[in-house]
Amino acid sequence: METMQTTHATSLPNILTYGRIVAVPLLVACFYFPGETFRLIALGLFIAAAVTDFFDGYLARAWHQQSALGRMLDPIADKLLVAACLMMMAADGTIRGWSMLAAVIILAREILVSGLREFLAELRVSVPVTKLSKWKTTVQLVAIGVLLGAPAIEPILPGLTMTGITCLWIAALLTLYTGFDYFRAGISHLLKEA
Numbered sequence: 122m123e124t125m126q127t128t129h130a131t132s133l134p135n136i137l138t139y140g141r142i143v144a145v146p147l148l149v150a151c152f153y154f155p156g157e158t159f160r161l162i163a164l165g166l167f168i169a170a171a172v173t174d175f176f177d178g179y180l181a182r183a184w185h186q187q188s189a190l191g192r193m194l195d196p197i198a199d200k201l202l203v204a205a206c207l208m209m210m211a212a213d214g215t216i217r218g219w220s221m222l223a224a225v226i227i228l229a230r231e232i233l234v235s236g237l238r239e240f241l242a243e244l245r246v247s248v249p250v251t252k253l254s255k256w257k258t259t260v261q262l263v264a265i266g267v268l269l270g271a272p273a274i275e276p277i278l279p280g281l282t283m284t285g286i287t288c289l290w291i292a293a294l295l296t297l298y299t300g301f302d303y304f305r306a307g308i309s310h311l312l313k314e315a
Contacts (some may be wrong), residue, residue, distance in 0.1 A: 129188035134181035137173040138191060141198040144170040145205050152209045157273035164270040170202055171262045199258075200231050206265045215268050220286050223293035227261060230300040237307050251302060257295035264288035 129135065144166045151163035177195060181187045207224045210216045216224050241247070267285035275281045 129186060130190055132181070132184075132186040132188070132191075134177040134184070134186050135188065135191050135194070137177040137180070138194045138198050141170045141173050141177075141202060142194070145198075145201045148202075149205050149209055152213060160269065160273045164266065164273070167202070167206065167266055167269050170198075171266065174199060174202075174258075174262075196235070200235065203231065203261065203265065204228055206269065210265075210268055215272065215282070216286070216289070220289060223286075223289045226293040227289075227296050230296045234300055234303050237303055241307050251299065253295065253302070254299045257292060257299050260288055260295060261292035264292050 148163050148166045148170070151159040151166070174195075177191070181191055207216065207228060211221060211224055264285050267281060267288060271282040271285055
């Protein structure tokens with residue numbers, strides 16, 4: 122049993138998840154250095170982390186290496202990455218004005234859904250991830266990636282920031298809808314418990 126747990130802890134899918142967590146402070150550090158070079162490094166780190174988000178789950182399923190550790194760390198890694206990027210871009214003014222509302226909606230939904238999932242897990246109720254949630258995640262990652270790279274790339278591709286902000290709002294709207302889906306799925310259990 123211990124060997125199996127050790128194997129799962131050091132499996133490639135879990136190592137990819139660990140890498141995504143390690144990328145977060147490195148990405149945040151890039152914001153403390155001026156210039157386009159560090160913004161492009163942040164974009165590179167983000168793209169690498171986003172790619173591992175796909176591969177860790179895919180490989181875990183394909184190689185039958187799914188584990189409780191992976192199921193716990195994967196959403197944590199995702200939320201750390203998204204939250205850190207949104208907060209740092211809000212701090213440096215990439216996201217400002219009304220667009221801050223889109224970022225707050227995304228962060229609030231992530232926290233609420235995490236709490237709901239934790240509550241339902243205690244009741245041994247599983248809430249499956251819908252296809253629309255996967256689309257939401259994809260649009261959200263694209264929005265953040267575009268906004269990360271925009272300050273460095275916009276001189277070559279004008280309008281990149283506006284494209285990123287538009288994607289961020291689309292992600293926020295999908296976030297509201299999918300968040301309501303999760304709440305609706307869990308409401309009956311919440312009412313029973315009450």
